[in-house]
Amino acid sequence: MKRETLVWTIVFVIGGVMLLANAFLRGAGNQYVRVDERAFVNVGTDDDPKWVNAGSDDILDHDAATISADRRVSWKTSSTVDARVWAEAERADPGQRTIVFSLSRTVGTWLAALFTLAILSFLYRDNPFYKSAESIIVGVSAAYWMVVGFWDTLVPILFANIVPELVKGTVMPGISDSPAMDARIKALVALVLGALLLCRLLPKGGWISRWPMAFIIGAFCGLRLIAFLHADFLSQISNSIIPLWVVDPATQTFDIWSSLENITLIAGVLACLVYFFFSIEHKGVVGRTARVGIWFLMITFGAAFGYTVMGRIALLAMRLEFLFEDWLWLVDPAGRHAIG
Amino acid sequence: MYEFFRDLDRRWIFLLMFLAVSVPILAQLQFPEKPTGLAESTFREIDDLPPGSRVLLAFDYDPASEGELGPMATSFVLHCAAKGHRMYFLALWPVGTRMIEQKIDSVLRADFPHLVYGQDYVNLGFKTGNEGVIKLIVSDFPRAFPADIQGTPVSDIPMMQGIRNLLDLDLIANVSAGYPGTKEWIQYAVTPNPSDIRIVAGCTGVQAPLMYPYIPSQLPGLLAAIKGAAEYEKLVMDRYGHLVHAEDGRVSGIYAEGRRRMGPQLIAHVLMVILIIAGNVIYFVGRRREARS
Amino acid sequence: MQRTVPLLIAIVCGFTMIVSFFIPAAQRSGDDVAEIFNILAAVAFVLGGGNLLKIHLKKVSDQAAGWGYSLITVTAFLLTLCVGLFKIGANPADRYPGHAWSGEYSETGSAFWWIYEFVFKPITATMFAMLAFYVASAAFRAFRAKNTEAVLLLGTAFIILLGRTYAGVILTDWLPDSLSGLRFENLTMTIMNVFNTAGSRAIMIGIALGTASVSLKILLGVDRSYLGGGRG
Numbered sequence: 001m002k003r004e005t006l007v008w009t010i011v012f013v014i015g016g017v018m019l020l021a022n023a024f025l026r027g028a029g030n031q032y033v034r035v036d037e038r039a040f041v042n043v044g045t046d047d048d049p050k051w052v053n054a055g056s057d058d059i060l061d062h063d064a065a066t067i068s069a070d071r072r073v074s075w076k077t078s079s080t081v082d083a084r085v086w087a088e089a090e091r092a093d094p095g096q097r098t099i100v101f102s103l104s105r106t107v108g109t110w111l112a113a114l115f116t117l118a119i120l121s122f123l124y125r126d127n128p129f130y131k132s133a134e135s136i137i138v139g140v141s142a143a144y145w146m147v148v149g150f151w152d153t154l155v156p157i158l159f160a161n162i163v164p165e166l167v168k169g170t171v172m173p174g175i176s177d178s179p180a181m182d183a184r185i186k187a188l189v190a191l192v193l194g195a196l197l198l199c200r201l202l203p204k205g206g207w208i209s210r211w212p213m214a215f216i217i218g219a220f221c222g223l224r225l226i227a228f229l230h231a232d233f234l235s236q237i238s239n240s241i242i243p244l245w246v247v248d249p250a251t252q253t254f255d256i257w258s259s260l261e262n263i264t265l266i267a268g269v270l271a272c273l274v275y276f277f278f279s280i281e282h283k284g285v286v287g288r289t290a291r292v293g294i295w296f297l298m299i300t301f302g303a304a305f306g307y308t309v310m311g312r313i314a315l316l317a318m319r320l321e322f323l324f325e326d327w328l329w330l331v332d333p334a335g336r337h338a339i340g
Numbered sequence: 341m342y343e344f345f346r347d348l349d350r351r352w353i354f355l356l357m358f359l360a361v362s363v364p365i366l367a368q369l370q371f372p373e374k375p376t377g378l379a380e381s382t383f384r385e386i387d388d389l390p391p392g393s394r395v396l397l398a399f400d401y402d403p404a405s406e407g408e409l410g411p412m413a414t415s416f417v418l419h420c421a422a423k424g425h426r427m428y429f430l431a432l433w434p435v436g437t438r439m440i441e442q443k444i445d446s447v448l449r450a451d452f453p454h455l456v457y458g459q460d461y462v463n464l465g466f467k468t469g470n471e472g473v474i475k476l477i478v479s480d481f482p483r484a485f486p487a488d489i490q491g492t493p494v495s496d497i498p499m500m501q502g503i504r505n506l507l508d509l510d511l512i513a514n515v516s517a518g519y520p521g522t523k524e525w526i527q528y529a530v531t532p533n534p535s536d537i538r539i540v541a542g543c544t545g546v547q548a549p550l551m552y553p554y555i556p557s558q559l560p561g562l563l564a565a566i567k568g569a570a571e572y573e574k575l576v577m578d579r580y581g582h583l584v585h586a587e588d589g590r591v592s593g594i595y596a597e598g599r600r601r602m603g604p605q606l607i608a609h610v611l612m613v614i615l616i617i618a619g620n621v622i623y624f625v626g627r628r629r630e631a632r633s
Numbered sequence: 634m635q636r637t638v639p640l641l642i643a644i645v646c647g648f649t650m651i652v653s654f655f656i657p658a659a660q661r662s663g664d665d666v667a668e669i670f671n672i673l674a675a676v677a678f679v680l681g682g683g684n685l686l687k688i689h690l691k692k693v694s695d696q697a698a699g700w701g702y703s704l705i706t707v708t709a710f711l712l713t714l715c716v717g718l719f720k721i722g723a724n725p726a727d728r729y730p731g732h733a734w735s736g737e738y739s740e741t742g743s744a745f746w747w748i749y750e751f752v753f754k755p756i757t758a759t760m761f762a763m764l765a766f767y768v769a770s771a772a773f774r775a776f777r778a779k780n781t782e783a784v785l786l787l788g789t790a791f792i793i794l795l796g797r798t799y800a801g802v803i804l805t806d807w808l809p810d811s812l813s814g815l816r817f818e819n820l821t822m823t824i825m826n827v828f829n830t831a832g833s834r835a836i837m838i839g840i841a842l843g844t845a846s847v848s849l850k851i852l853l854g855v856d857r858s859y860l861g862g863g864r865g
Contacts, residue, residue: 108751139709147717148679162807194676218643232841268831300832311545316405319736334593371799469671
């Protein structure tokens, strides 16, 4: 065995033993859930069902006891609670079944921690753990987006207008089963264009996908043309028309600092714009102004760098908080794990 | 010594950064927070609205930026709930619905159980189309969002009655991680209708510097990165923190996330400054040595 | 057919959007285009998924280098897709208890939620968090005060890094009120409100003009690169 492999094996074994000890002795990483049962009773008929929550006062208006089992539905929901809440419930009523240990969420927490460590392991060097996690996220993300697009847009906006009876009878019982004719026509146009777009996946005849692509590009250009000219061009010129001689409204005296700020702001915008103007050679006055423009841009980029660093560190802090607080229970700033 | 630092393996720098962030978390380092003007104006925009105002909470972010934006979203929801505003949640990012559900669970269901879904808040979910969605809701809200996330038609949701378009709402509170986000809300909703709708936003550090040209006429309030989140969190908790204290005085950790993360932030920023200085010292020493030789 | 029809579609759609902004009577047409655009965006998600599957299945069938990882990708993709499309573990909506499929597909506690919470979330969040390490390494190796421009960039970064944390207060709180503008937190605000706003505004104006000109070129049929090759 190579020396490096031996060292890593020892590190993994010791780390694993410590993690297991932490988990079994302290319960670190354990997840608990509050289980609620939802029960409903059909007090109407099979053709015209009327569901009443069995836990609500409405059920008292009906003779629920006589309603057969096939007209009842129930399921359980679970919401994560802190370990402290579970411990308090156990102290008050040992063996209670309302707040219980959740195996699936505990396994999930451990898996999430292992994925976090797998990604972080890339800092040392590329390795199969990182590559596997990377491959998983590529597949999961693509499918996630597909599922979200299907349920959130295609079903309620497209299919609900094309096959309303099917959608109403299965996934969206509340919708109308007779949508307006213009909505149906639009949905059909979208369906045809969508089908043409998917032709891109075919080995031959992919050119037909240019039609929906042209629709997307045309609509996108039309949207952006106006929005950018309005919000980012005209409005920015308007925002730059500010007083260079500022008077303090409270004291009615000249405010030198605000005036200087406004003058610098206008001068900066103009200098940067001169720098962006490449049709004239940057020489003489233009060259010197453009150079001032570069300085302003450098300050802008410096500020952007500072803010970017800030953002990245906040993301790292969140991941480490997950490892230390949710998984390893090394810190407990809000008293979530105090089970002693 | 010079050669050691010049050829320093980058993994030592990674280790330093790991320690700079992890030690303050483990030591639970926290520092005082002093809100600045932009956080205060964001706070005022929401606070000055009369109770019962309609606020659109657009959560356009995902787990990749949750570290910065999660605390802002929490504070926006807490602030609106505490003021008694009606909250209309939606997302232009596919994972945004999870962000919304998480905040509804951890803030509204946990600390404001008296609020009724459909009357005080509604989750309209996500729709594809980016700015296309904004363009559509500016003129016809139910056309873009015919039902909420549970499939209930908007015509059956009490708080959606009378909402024809976005301009029937009073304020947009946007939490944005990029495209589509604050820029698109300003471009397609606020700029064409300046007297009808206003916006406040919480942005990532990457986006924030690019949002400043919109301030204040197009964007009256901006929370920039985790610092903005911490400042706004302090303002909201100072004013409304008493509403989320449990009987035993305990407060959920989510209401202090922003301020807690400013601890590791400080140490890591100082490390960054030290690294830049050290890198430059090595560079100039190297140049002098080259010049001599 | 292959070039003229799409060109016409792009022009009609684009100008419908533009006209709808100026003429209230045309607004409904603009909304129609936007609605179809939004649906096509959802189809694009399906296209993306299909494309990913096609590429990785080919890699697996060819047993190309790294095909094992492609197999992991395909498995993860299909598993997530089935779990999400079949709403595995999702309960009916409270409003419609008689309809087993009426519930929310990503409801807390469902299998799709589990994949989001314990797979999607940790991996994506950690991948972005990794940049904190690389930005530190880059700061040590690449940030050099070689000239005036670099010094300005570095100096600004210093002030922002310190001024946006309590470190700025610790370092410059001793300054008297008459010099309070030089405290790091106030310097940060001045930089952001004046210098950064000026630079960002100029960049914004430049991008706006660029976007408008590219859009116009496409809508007027001058730029047809999006149509690719082929006969007209």
